Amino acid sequence: MTFSQKLMSAWETSGAGLCVGLDPIIERMPASIAAGPRPVLTFNKYVIDIVGDLVCAFKPQHAHHAAVGAEEDLAETIAYIHERFPRAVVILDAKRGDIGSTAEMYAREAFDRYDADAVTVNPFMGDDSVLPFLNRPDRAAVVLCRTTNPSAAPIQNAVVDGEPLYTLIAKRAEQLWNRQTNVMLVVGATNLDDLGRVREAAPSLPFLVPGIGEQGGSAREVVARGRRADGHGLVISASRSILYAGDEGQIRRAAEAVYGDIAD
Amino acid sequence: MTFSQKLMSAWETSGAGLCVGLDPIIERMPASIAAGPRPVLTFNKYVIDIVGDLVCAFKPQHAHHAAVGAEEDLAETIAYIHERFPRAVVILDAKRGDIGSTAEMYAREAFDRYDADAVTVNPFMGDDSVLPFLNRPDRAAVVLCRTTNPSAAPIQNAVVDGEPLYTLIAKRAEQLWNRQTNVMLVVGATNLDDLGRVREAAPSLPFLVPGIGEQGGSAREVVARGRRADGHGLVISASRSILYAGDEGQIRRAAEAVYGDIAD
Numbered sequence: 461m462t463f464s465q466k467l468m469s470a471w472e473t474s475g476a477g478l479c480v481g482l483d484p485i486i487e488r489m490p491a492s493i494a495a496g497p498r499p500v501l502t503f504n505k506y507v508i509d510i511v512g513d514l515v516c517a518f519k520p521q522h523a524h525h526a527a528v529g530a531e532e533d534l535a536e537t538i539a540y541i542h543e544r545f546p547r548a549v550v551i552l553d554a555k556r557g558d559i560g561s562t563a564e565m566y567a568r569e570a571f572d573r574y575d576a577d578a579v580t581v582n583p584f585m586g587d588d589s590v591l592p593f594l595n596r597p598d599r600a601a602v603v604l605c606r607t608t609n610p611s612a613a614p615i616q617n618a619v620v621d622g623e624p625l626y627t628l629i630a631k632r633a634e635q636l637w638n639r640q641t642n643v644m645l646v647v648g649a650t651n652l653d654d655l656g657r658v659r660e661a662a663p664s665l666p667f668l669v670p671g672i673g674e675q676g677g678s679a680r681e682v683v684a685r686g687r688r689a690d691g692h693g694l695v696i697s698a699s700r701s702i703l704y705a706g707d708e709g710q711i712r713r714a715a716e717a718v719y720g721d722i723a724d
Numbered sequence: 725m726t727f728s729q730k731l732m733s734a735w736e737t738s739g740a741g742l743c744v745g746l747d748p749i750i751e752r753m754p755a756s757i758a759a760g761p762r763p764v765l766t767f768n769k770y771v772i773d774i775v776g777d778l779v780c781a782f783k784p785q786h787a788h789h790a791a792v793g794a795e796e797d798l799a800e801t802i803a804y805i806h807e808r809f810p811r812a813v814v815i816l817d818a819k820r821g822d823i824g825s826t827a828e829m830y831a832r833e834a835f836d837r838y839d840a841d842a843v844t845v846n847p848f849m850g851d852d853s854v855l856p857f858l859n860r861p862d863r864a865a866v867v868l869c870r871t872t873n874p875s876a877a878p879i880q881n882a883v884v885d886g887e888p889l890y891t892l893i894a895k896r897a898e899q900l901w902n903r904q905t906n907v908m909l910v911v912g913a914t915n916l917d918d919l920g921r922v923r924e925a926a927p928s929l930p931f932l933v934p935g936i937g938e939q940g941g942s943a944r945e946v947v948a949r950g951r952r953a954d955g956h957g958l959v960i961s962a963s964r965s966i967l968y969a970g971d972e973g974q975i976r977r978a979a980e981a982v983y984g985d986i987a988d
Contacts, residue, residue, distance in 0.1 A: 565787035586875030611850030618882035
């Protein structure tokens with residue numbers, strides 16, 4: 461199965477484009493888990509079990525595992541997702557940004573070591589920083605394009621040949637990088653006009669959209685502005701607003717609320 | 725000791741700005757090391773022992789450790805440098821590119837888990853992707869500015885308020901980010917005019933300069949165009965042209981050749 465087939469199947473089976481980010485923070489997880497053995501892995505599995513039937517994707521955050529030496533927990537978390545919810549796409553959020561053979565090492569890390577379906581990638585070093593992640597039709601690169609944070613604007617709005625950098629990246633992704641239909645773009649939810657411009661520049665690409673929930677963007681408006689002509693095309697990610705909503709029932713309800721906002 | 729004091733001492737003690745990158749590749753290291761226990765750690769220590777007295781810095785590459793699950797080897801490599809050559813600055817080359825609390829997790833990884841003196845950082849997400857690495861005067865961020873690879877040009881030359889993105893980044897680094905004198909810039913060796921422009925935009929910042937050796941830039945010209953008014957300011961990095969030069973004597977001579985080109 462190619463990456464684009466897996467993603468389409470995940471959208472159709474789950475009925476929406478909900479992605480839950482896995483940012484395990486020991487200080488914020490339930491005390492009983494934090495105090496037990498392997499809290500990072502235990503917390504990830506706990507959340508996966510609660511929300512797995514609602515999601516089209518999980519997005520484990522590399523940083524939260526690397527900071528505490530929990531690489532083995534990260535690998536076991538991804539294996540657990542593949543086993544329990546095999547249709548869910550796993551996007552390793554690592555924002556890798558290197559070139560050539562070093563980028564190939566990061567592709568090996570994401571796809572062989574961790575068995576992620578996709579990895580987030582930073583395009584600041586150009587084509588060379590993206591192409592090494594696109595050699596396998598069953599694995600994808602999710603390229604930063606227009607992020608949600610205000611301080612990104614001066615850089616991502618810099619002008620190349622009369623257009624902003626973020627639409628240049630979107631066009632390169634759509635026209636040059638996507639030969640095996642395994643490129644996605646990261647487009648934040650907080651600026652809807654920019655989201656619409658990226659959709660115009662890249663009509664066929666799936667978008668990973670962070671910035672709803674804790675960061676404040678409206679899911680309904682994101683769907684209206686960001687979806688493709690076929691009605692799909694969005695993987696809408698919420699992390700801490702779900703993970704740290706409270707007890708098991710509150711986590712479930714927080715995920716259902718986002719799901720309800722974005723499902724047809 | 726602050727980061728800038730440690731770097732100045734490393735320049736003065738070593739007599740030059742030579743940095744050796746540690747990119748352990750099992751297929752390219754001596755067969756006797758590759759076949760033995762913990763080849764990544766053993767190879768790193770072997771190179772460190774051969775060249776340590778010549779360098780002002782070592783630059784271990786995160787990707788080459790992460791791809792093969794060798795995080796513990798990376799941690800022990802850095803501890804070994806601190807023990808054997810305590811004046812050498814350790815720059816973890818990880819090109820981290822995230823924001824807010826996720827960037828703080830990467831700072832924890834680089835500075836607490838690995839005890840690196842500095843970490844390379846990607847500025848594509850703006851101030852938010854750099855500032856979380858600058859909270860400690862004894863630890864530095866080395867920010868990508870103008871990299872050596874041709875495909876980076878369209879992005880890094882994009883125009884902001886009439887100037888290229890890479891000089892905008894250099895000015896922000898010099899004027900806004902460097903309050904604790906713990907910011908460096910990555911400026912490639914292959915475009916000397918751009919190197920000169922970055923020096924004008926950031927007269928006080930140390931540069932990490934890759935791209936000599938295997939990538940073809942001339943060390944002498946880099947020194948002439950890149951050094952600061954005080955004669956220091958450059959950390960010139962070579963990796964595979966030294967690591968894989970041949971036997972112990974050939975590795976030593978490859979490092980001495982670069983050292984000779986850049987020392988006064």
